[in-house]
Amino acid sequence: MYAPAVEREIKEVVQEAIEKHGCTRDAFIPILSEINHALGYIPAEAIREVKAQINQDGSFVSQGQLFGLASFYDMLSTQPRGRHVIKFCENAPCHVVGGKAIWDTLRETLSLENGETTPDKKWTLVTTSCIGLCSVGPVLLIDDDMYGNVTVEQLPEILGHYE
Amino acid sequence: MPFYRSHILVCADPECLAKGAHDVVDALQDELVAQGLLDEIQVLETSRIGSCSDGPEMMVYPEGVHYVGMTADDVPFLVEEHFLKGRIVEKFREVHKAIVDEELGPLRPKEVRVVLRNCGEIDPMNIEDYLAVDGYQALGKVIGEMTPGQVIDEVTKSGLRGRGGAGFPAGRKWGLTRQVPGDIKYMVCNADEGDPGAFMNRRVLEGDPHSVIEGMIIGAYAVGASYGYIYCRAEYPLAVETLIVAIAQAREFGFLGNNILGTDFNFDLEVRVGAGAFVCGEETALMASIMGQRGEPRPRPPFPSVKGVWGKPSNNNNVETYANVPQIILKGADWYASMGTERSKGTKTFAVGGNVAKPGLIEVPMGITLREIIFDVAGGIKDGRTYKAVQTGGPMGGCLTEEHLDLPLDYEALTQAGSMMGSGGLVVMDDTSCMVDIARFFMDFTQAESCGKCTPCRVGTRRILELLQKICDGKGEHGDIEKLEELCHEVAKNSLCGLGQGAPNPVLSTLKHFRHEYEAHVYEKKCPAKVCRNLIHFEIQSPTCTGCMVCARNCPVEAISGERRQAHTIDINKCIRCGICMQVCNFNAVSVLS
Numbered sequence: 001m002y003a004p005a006v007e008r009e010i011k012e013v014v015q016e017a018i019e020k021h022g023c024t025r026d027a028f029i030p031i032l033s034e035i036n037h038a039l040g041y042i043p044a045e046a047i048r049e050v051k052a053q054i055n056q057d058g059s060f061v062s063q064g065q066l067f068g069l070a071s072f073y074d075m076l077s078t079q080p081r082g083r084h085v086i087k088f089c090e091n092a093p094c095h096v097v098g099g100k101a102i103w104d105t106l107r108e109t110l111s112l113e114n115g116e117t118t119p120d121k122k123w124t125l126v127t128t129s130c131i132g133l134c135s136v137g138p139v140l141l142i143d144d145d146m147y148g149n150v151t152v153e154q155l156p157e158i159l160g161h162y163e
Numbered sequence: 164m165p166f167y168r169s170h171i172l173v174c175a176d177p178e179c180l181a182k183g184a185h186d187v188v189d190a191l192q193d194e195l196v197a198q199g200l201l202d203e204i205q206v207l208e209t210s211r212i213g214s215c216s217d218g219p220e221m222m223v224y225p226e227g228v229h230y231v232g233m234t235a236d237d238v239p240f241l242v243e244e245h246f247l248k249g250r251i252v253e254k255f256r257e258v259h260k261a262i263v264d265e266e267l268g269p270l271r272p273k274e275v276r277v278v279l280r281n282c283g284e285i286d287p288m289n290i291e292d293y294l295a296v297d298g299y300q301a302l303g304k305v306i307g308e309m310t311p312g313q314v315i316d317e318v319t320k321s322g323l324r325g326r327g328g329a330g331f332p333a334g335r336k337w338g339l340t341r342q343v344p345g346d347i348k349y350m351v352c353n354a355d356e357g358d359p360g361a362f363m364n365r366r367v368l369e370g371d372p373h374s375v376i377e378g379m380i381i382g383a384y385a386v387g388a389s390y391g392y393i394y395c396r397a398e399y400p401l402a403v404e405t406l407i408v409a410i411a412q413a414r415e416f417g418f419l420g421n422n423i424l425g426t427d428f429n430f431d432l433e434v435r436v437g438a439g440a441f442v443c444g445e446e447t448a449l450m451a452s453i454m455g456q457r458g459e460p461r462p463r464p465p466f467p468s469v470k471g472v473w474g475k476p477s478n479n480n481n482v483e484t485y486a487n488v489p490q491i492i493l494k495g496a497d498w499y500a501s502m503g504t505e506r507s508k509g510t511k512t513f514a515v516g517g518n519v520a521k522p523g524l525i526e527v528p529m530g531i532t533l534r535e536i537i538f539d540v541a542g543g544i545k546d547g548r549t550y551k552a553v554q555t556g557g558p559m560g561g562c563l564t565e566e567h568l569d570l571p572l573d574y575e576a577l578t579q580a581g582s583m584m585g586s587g588g589l590v591v592m593d594d595t596s597c598m599v600d601i602a603r604f605f606m607d608f609t610q611a612e613s614c615g616k617c618t619p620c621r622v623g624t625r626r627i628l629e630l631l632q633k634i635c636d637g638k639g640e641h642g643d644i645e646k647l648e649e650l651c652h653e654v655a656k657n658s659l660c661g662l663g664q665g666a667p668n669p670v671l672s673t674l675k676h677f678r679h680e681y682e683a684h685v686y687e688k689k690c691p692a693k694v695c696r697n698l699i700h701f702e703i704q705s706p707t708c709t710g711c712m713v714c715a716r717n718c719p720v721e722a723i724s725g726e727r728r729q730a731h732t733i734d735i736n737k738c739i740r741c742g743i744c745m746q747v748c749n750f751n752a753v754s755v756l757s
Binding site: 024027030032068072075076091095096101104128129130134135 | 361440453455522558596719
């Protein structure tokens with residue numbers, strides 16, 4: 001899904017995000033979220049670019065501050081991810097209705113641990129905080145697609161939807 | 164307002180969206196334009212209609228026809244048949260299954276809906292729907308007839324307490340914020356509902372956003388605030404979208420902005436979206452995040468009512484607390500206080516999950532017993548199994564057992580029993596749940612969500628988790644249980660915020676009520692519930708096994724051997740204990756032993 005970000009693209013993405021959210025302090029998280037969404041992650045160059053553009057406008061932010069935000073919030077990634085990100089809900093309500101078997105099977109079939117990406121850059125496997133769809137657990141998200149009431153037998157078919 | 168002869172409600176639940184609901188909506192719009200029907204038929208996106216299993220789903224009113232499973236390509240045919248020729252398209256009609264909302268069905272026995280009353284009943288994207296059910300009447304009453312002091316008195320008298328879990332009296336909090344001098348004050352709504360298994364606030368925000376907004380405006384009038392933030396977690400995209408639309412509509416109707424309802428009262432509101440941090444549900448962390456910082460809590464005092472967002476006095480309440488306010492104003496404090504126990508009034512929403520027959524969202528009066536909630540409202544334990552424990556209060560709450568089933572729902576009663584009210588997640592566990600595994604599991608969560616600012620929580624939760632993992636792995640030693648207990652007390656006592664202080668609760672409560680399970684893991688290397696992988700093994704019962712080979716074919720590590728039509732055996736050394744053989748066996752020939 002995400003092609004490697006080139007420098008010019010990063011510049012544009014950052015500029016758009018700042019135009020949309022402004023460059024006051026409370027805009028930093030929305031700006032980083034926007035970049036993460038556009039590029040799939042927040043490369044170091046993007047952090048440098050945000051700093052440069054914001055400071056140009058007379059506000060002040062340091063790279064450390066921005067990296068601090070990017071590394072603190074789960075939905076922001078400072079590492080490149082695979083073309084498809086599997087977010088597995090590993091919380092109690094999904095766990096007690098069979099989530100553990102799904103998680104173990106995912107890890108075994110993809111040979112991935114939490115947070116890892118396959119060598120072919122196809123899959124990244126992560127756990128997610130509860131997405132509140134507990135009445136149809138176990139739940140997993142692939143990119144923005146939600147799958148509920150997942151069983152071990154369904155997994156090959158679900159994963160097969162993605163290229 | 165245009166008059167439509169027909170309305171098409173398309174389910175915009177994530178599951179239907181994933182199946183192409185947006186494409187169907189677009190195709191419907193295109194086709195209605197093409198057929199010149201746009202003035203006669205309205206297309207709306209709505210929350211869940213059915214089970215979404217055959218999505219995309221839609222309802223056509225006034226006929227009340229439920230269509231499922233169509234694609235964008237089927238839309239021209241459907242529009243021509245249904246709306247031009249007036250014939251119901253049987254091919255897509257849902258007739259076999261009853262319409263079920265898996266989260267929030269019809270009113271269940273013993274339920275009383277105050278906060279959830281409009282969810283699923285009105286179109287959340289249309290403010291007129293809310294106005295039709297007395298929406299914004301409470302605001303009119305407050306601004307027209309009441310002084311801020313009277314509003315605070317009324318809320319205080321109702322006995323409404325913070326529904327985020329801590330239970331601080333809402334009226335008192337409003338009074339405190341009002342007293343603090345300051346020209347700018349903020350209203351903050353905590354919509355960072357992060358407790359696993361708790362999705363009550365999501366449903367209110369998605370189904371009835373205006374009740375929350377109205378509650379906040381009334382609160383702003385009472386405390387003298389001029390601006391507000393709703394901090395909603397990013398995991399709830401539909402809630403964020405609904406709120407943005409609702410706020411814009413409220414502004415258009417003059418309920419937000421300058422000179423609200425023609426008075427000199429000004430108040431406006433915006434949605435701030437989180438970026439995935441559980442700790443942001445803690446109020447000081449939440450406010451740090453609004454201000455563009457890492458969501459790390461700070462010590463209190465100063466409390467937010469004195470020094471909150473941007474250093475100004477800020478009133479912080481939960482979604483459910485605000486959603487109660489309009490009803491309290493309209494129906495009166497006495498009505499609200501007539502429900503509940505002496506110190507806990509009104510109703511409380513819960514998301515009941517785990518091994519119950521009827522999981523989902525419920526709203527019950529305070530004072531009801533846990534037994535009534537689990538067995539009467541939630542239909543009892545699934546598959547005829549036995550009740551073992553219930554975790555209330557989310558990952559910082561505790562496990563309650565059989566002996567607590569008759570406890571009344573009351574803030575103090577739950578705290579005394581070693582758990583807490585929390586925001587409203589109820590995870591019910593049957594006899595197949597291992598309590599050590601459950602405790603490990605909650606600890607895994609709090610450990611990962613610890614923000615890292617204070618050492619007891621950052622390091623302590625990690626050490627507790629390591630000990631629990633060791634015990635679950637069958638490597639527990641003499642003294643581990645005692646060490647675990649000591650560590651838990653230290654972390655609870657010394658952590659900075661509610662996350663660290665509450666994190667050991669699941670361990671302490673399971674240690675208190677299920678110590679024998681911990682001991683079985685450590686001393687006998689057995690998992691009584693047969694859950695912990697390193698302590699169990701699978702066996703094929705030879706008389707029952709028909710030699711159908713299904714298990715052998717499905718085994719991911721080829722640990723099962725045997726000839727066709729002859730009993731199979733599992734090689735314990737190869738087996739990874741995934742349990743697939745047990746799941747796929749049609750003859751119940753695979754059993755798990757510990």
